[in-house]
Amino acid sequence: MTSSAITASGLKKAYKDKVVLDGIDLDVQTGTIFSLLGPNGAGKTTTVNLLTTLLKMDAGTARVAGYDVATETKQVRSSIGVTGQFASVDELLSGRENLQLMVDLHHFKGGEGKTVVEHLLRRFDLKEAADKRASTYSGGMRRKLDLAMTLVGRPRIIFLDEPTTGLDPRSRRTMWNIVRELVADGITIFLTTQYLEEADQLADRIAVLDQGKVVAEGTPEQLKRKIPGGHVQLRFADVAQLQAAVRVLPGSAPDEESLILRVPSDGGVKSMRTLLDRLDEYAIDVDEFTVRMPDLDDVFLALTGHDAKTEVVTK
Numbered sequence: 001m002t003s004s005a006i007t008a009s010g011l012k013k014a015y016k017d018k019v020v021l022d023g024i025d026l027d028v029q030t031g032t033i034f035s036l037l038g039p040n041g042a043g044k045t046t047t048v049n050l051l052t053t054l055l056k057m058d059a060g061t062a063r064v065a066g067y068d069v070a071t072e073t074k075q076v077r078s079s080i081g082v083t084g085q086f087a088s089v090d091e092l093l094s095g096r097e098n099l100q101l102m103v104d105l106h107h108f109k110g111g112e113g114k115t116v117v118e119h120l121l122r123r124f125d126l127k128e129a130a131d132k133r134a135s136t137y138s139g140g141m142r143r144k145l146d147l148a149m150t151l152v153g154r155p156r157i158i159f160l161d162e163p164t165t166g167l168d169p170r171s172r173r174t175m176w177n178i179v180r181e182l183v184a185d186g187i188t189i190f191l192t193t194q195y196l197e198e199a200d201q202l203a204d205r206i207a208v209l210d211q212g213k214v215v216a217e218g219t220p221e222q223l224k225r226k227i228p229g230g231h232v233q234l235r236f237a238d239v240a241q242l243q244a245a246v247r248v249l250p251g252s253a254p255d256e257e258s259l260i261l262r263v264p265s266d267g268g269v270k271s272m273r274t275l276l277d278r279l280d281e282y283a284i285d286v287d288e289f290t291v292r293m294p295d296l297d298d299v300f301l302a303l304t305g306h307d308a309k310t311e312v313v314t315k
């Protein structure tokens with residue numbers, strides 16, 4: 001049987017006359033990863049702040065872990081964990097001390113607190129740096145510590161607000177694996193992100209937020225079906241080479257002025273090899289080769305008719 005960990009209906013929020021959320025409906029099933037995808041300023045953090053009781057909504061209702069966000073704030077807070085873009089890590093304390101602080105707040109009995117700290121340091125690969133000040137940690141380590149601190153309270157629902165923004169690709173992958181492990185443990189994750197790839201990698205369902213409204217909602221597959229696929233862009237030295245390539249690459253779209261040919265592709269190593277082999281076979285020279293996969297801009301363009309960077313304009 002499935003049940004909802006988070007539901008929201010008609011959520012509205014404005015700052016003075018600037019409408020940020022204009023009637024948002026959400027339904028997040030227990031034990032799944034739900035991703036709210038949108039560009040900077042779309043209202044992702046505002047949604048998280050409303051659902052986590054940090055901010056009061058102007059209209060609408062929401063329940064988190066079965067509790068009413070407006071009237072049962074205490075119960076909501078004790079069921080959730082929140083890690084934001086601005087970590088709650090104390091820079092002057094070491095990783096171990098930061099965790100110990102959380103343990104103290106949660107009143108663990110006897111030696112249990114110490115066990116929890118050591119377990120989390122090990123789990124997040126922070127043991128070596130445990131006694132160094134958090135100010136010396138890398139961005140990835142800080143995010144891990146922040147999440148570890150959230151886990152001390154054993155929340156069933158975790159809000160991750162842009163957990164990988166600003167991280168290098170390796171730290172991003174580490175964070176993705178951690179998120180997957182959390183869900184395997186039965187935790188529900190509400191994840192905001194501006195990266196299509198991140199939502200695609202992690203989420204069971206994605207809601208795309210644009211100008212205060214959810215403009216699309218579904219599984220990653222359902223959403224990707226709505227957007228143009230990836231392609232390889234080839235640039236040639238002259239029209240003859242370009243035309244030769246068109247003849248041997250079915251489905252390709254040439255632009256004779258820029259000498260560019262777009263070839264639909266999934267961007268995988270195998271299809272790249274096949275493509276290059278084919279050009280080789282016909283002795284066609286390529287000047288430049290670019291792989292382009294659909295990103296958030298493509299999703300926005302396909303779903304909304306404008307790109308992701310357009311600011312919300314309200315009167």
Ligand SMILES: Nc1ncnc2c1ncn2[C@@H]1O[C@H](COP(=O)(O)OP(=O)(O)OP(=O)(O)O)[C@@H](O)[C@H]1O
Pocket residue numbers: 015018020038039040041042043044045046047162312
């Ligand atoms: N306290 C506030 N007062 C006035 N405007 C605000 C306030 N907080 C947020 N906003 C505005 O509301 C809009 C949505 O902000 P929000 O932080 O929810 O966006 P976001 O999708 O989380 O983007 P980001 O990735 O930048 O955090 C932005 O245009 C922002 O400037």
